[in-house]
Amino acid sequence: GLLLPRGRPRRPEAVRLRKRRSVLYGAARGAAAQPGAGAAGGTAALTALAVAVRVLNCALVRTSFVPDEYWQSLEVAHRMAFSYGHLTWEWAQRLRGYSYPLLFASIYKALQLLGKDDVQLLIWVPRLVQAVLAAFADVKLYLLVRHLENAETAKYVYFCQLCSWFTWYSCTRTLTNTMETLLTIFALYYYPVKGSKMGSSCKYLTLVALAIVIRPTAAIPWIPLFFSHFLREQRKADLILHNCIPVGLVTLGISLIIDRVFFGEWVLVQLNFLKFNVLQNLGTFYGSHPWHWYLTQGLPIVLGTHLPFFIHGCVLAPKRYRIFLMAVTWTVLVYSTLSHKEFRFIYPVLPFCMVFCGYSLKNLKAWKKSAASFLLVSNLLPALYTGLIHQRGALDVMSHVQELCKDSTQSQAFVFIMMPCHSTPFYSHVHCPLKMRFLQCPPDLTGNESYIDEADVFYSNPLGWLNKEFSNDTLLPSHLIFFSVLEQEISSFLALKGYEKTATIFHTHVPQGRVGSHIYIYRKGLK
Structure with missing residues (x-):
């Protein structure tokens, strides 16, 4: 065989090409790391x-x-x-x-x-x-x-x-x-x-x-x-x-x-x-x-x-x-x-x-x-x-209810929400043990075909229901909250019991059925 001279041996061309490719690959990896x-x-x-x-x-x-x-x-x-x-x-x-x-x-x-x-x-x-x-x-x-x-x-x-x-x-x-x-x-x-x-x-x-x-x-x-x-x-x-x-x-x-x-x-x-x-x-x-x-x-x-x-x-x-x-x-x-x-x-x-x-x-x-x-x-x-805008009244009305918690007469306050059941939040948006009530509407789980929930009974005859439920004036709520569509129907009850409108709150531009465009708050006047 041929004797190579002493010192650093020469690399074949293939080796030099392989090294060049490895350098380029390393550079490519470095470039790829930058986008990462x-x-x-x-x-x-x-x-x-x-x-x-x-x-x-x-x-x-x-x-x-x-x-x-x-x-x-x-x-x-x-x-x-x-x-x-x-x-x-x-x-x-x-x-x-x-x-x-x-x-x-x-x-x-x-x-x-x-x-x-x-x-x-x-x-x-x-x-x-x-x-x-x-x-x-x-x-x-x-x-x-x-x-x-x-x-x-x-x-x-x-x-x-x-x-x-x-x-x-x-x-x-x-x-x-x-x-x-x-x-x-x-x-x-x-x-x-x-x-x-x-x-x-x-x-x-x-x-x-x-x-x-x-x-x-x-x-x-x-x-x-x-x-x-x-x-x-x-x-x-x-x-x-x-x-x-x-x-x-x-x-x-x-x-x-x-x-x-x-x-x-x-x-x-x-x-x-x-x-x-x-x-x-x-x-x-x-x-x-x-x-x-x-x-x-x-x-x-x-x-x-x-x-x-x-x-x-x-x-x-x-x-x-x-x-x-x-x-x-x-x-x-x-x-x-x-x-x-x-x-x-x-x-x-x-x-x-x-x-x-x-x-x-x-x-x-x-x-x-x-x-x-x-x-x-x-x-x-x-x-x-x-x-x-749409359906904001249900939350805005709770701000008015929150004010009752700051009132010195909080213990005497009684809020009755006469709206389709669960229309508004409740204690999570009031955070005080205020006396509150709303119309109930649980489904009938017994199979009774003649069952009607409290909300449906109320809306079938609101005035009659109120007169019967609150025949005793001592049971009357201090505040009534309801949609505007109900006002005319119960106006005689409101006048007779001494309620006065204290707030009108916008709710929606598209009222439907029992849901009105505004929510009204009525307060019982002091006698």
């Missing part, structure tokens, strides 16, 4: 923006939506923390669990221990907590799409989520539907979408289980998602034995213990809830709608001007997103089989829809900016109107 750092910074900025938007969102929602946002959360929490507050018939029937109200009861107790349990803090702090959780959910939805697609598509989904009028209207309210939706987004982030390596079975199943504990119907959109995961999972036995069963047992066990502490007995509220609303379908007591309501009214109104973008996105989106569309379709179909229908019931599938809306915006090319501007403006108007 930028992405982290971008995520922090988006998180800060989301928190700022949702806090503003919270401040600009001053209207009532449905009674459950107070009566199934804050009112229960007030009773847990301060030992007084009204529990509705659902709690007597063990249809609701204490897990969700416990969050707010903990906040109330902390404020009490700090000596800061002012009524305004009791009203706003729970909603601010809900707002911050909503902001984190917005960011999780962005991160999910960024992982599955790219940062550009993720930003359009994030934009659609932030400017959705119904999300604005609902996400800072203390509703079980709101927490169900937020937990669904968090769970979706960890769900193993086909082709994704980010999923975590234990994490997403834990979050789904928590959502089901809070509201059992949270299981509905997750049924097709779980079966899709199960069919794709290679280690099916491990998924069931090492994830589903342990997560289910631990979550259910915690829920049982919490309810055992506050009910004083062992009870499975989730089963009772499903029996009442699904098997017995007794929710029809609160109204019924045709089977197509969600298709013709519910989903189009909840989506608003996002609807055409949702349809466009469904056409364009890759096949792996079909499971999201299946979850939306399945949920709407299941809820369509139940007679009692509400917009908030399908709120948990709205984030799924935003994924398709964002995908649509991203692919509009030259029309992106115009479409984005259209979405922003068209959602801003209904968001502000429903958040600041």
Whole structure:
């Protein structure tokens, strides 16, 4: 062989080329690391923006939506923390669990221990907590799409989520539907979408289980998602034995213990809830709608001007997103089989829809900016109107009731709310043991076909009911609160008993039935 000269040996050309490629690869890795750092910074900025938007969102929602946002959360929490507050018939029937109200009861107790349990803090702090959780959910939805697609598509989904009028209207309210939706987004982030390596079975199943504990119907959109995961999972036995069963047992066990502490007995509220609303379908007591309501009214109104973008996105989106569309379709179909229908019931599938809306915006090319501007403006108007104007009287009237707590004659005050039952909040928005009463409307669980609740009896003959109920003047309330539509019918009672109007409060521009455009407060004059 050839003898090489002493000293540093020469490298063959192939070795030199390999070294050059390795240097370029290292430089590429370094360059790739920079966008990662930028992405982290971008995520922090988006998180800060989301928190700022949702806090503003919270401040600009001053209207009532449905009674459950107070009566199934804050009112229960007030009773847990301060030992007084009204529990509705659902709690007597063990249809609701204490897990969700416990969050707010903990906040109330902390404020009490700090000596800061002012009524305004009791009203706003729970909603601010809900707002911050909503902001984190917005960011999780962005991160999910960024992982599955790219940062550009993720930003359009994030934009659609932030400017959705119904999300604005609902996400800072203390509703079980709101927490169900937020937990669904968090769970979706960890769900193993086909082709994704980010999923975590234990994490997403834990979050789904928590959502089901809070509201059992949270299981509905997750049924097709779980079966899709199960069919794709290679280690099916491990998924069931090492994830589903342990997560289910631990979550259910915690829920049982919490309810055992506050009910004083062992009870499975989730089963009772499903029996009442699904098997017995007794929710029809609160109204019924045709089977197509969600298709013709519910989903189009909840989506608003996002609807055409949702349809466009469904056409364009890759096949792996079909499971999201299946979850939306399945949920709407299941809820369509139940007679009692509400917009908030399908709120948990709205984030799924935003994924398709964002995908649509991203692919509009030259029309992106115009479409984005259209979405922003068209959602801003209904968001502000429903958040600041429509049905605000139910909350504004409680400010007048709060003033009675500061009055030296508080012990003699008696407030009677003559409105459709649960129209206003109660002790959670007064925070003093004021004597208060409202018209009751529990459903009949005995099967008595001739049953009529107190509210219906009252509205069938308001004047006769009042004369009979308060035939003794010593039983008369000091304050009467009712909608304007009732005033003329009971005017003779008000004049005879010496009541005087002290406040007129705007409620809505679209009065319907028993709900008037204004709320009146009458005070009994001193004789």
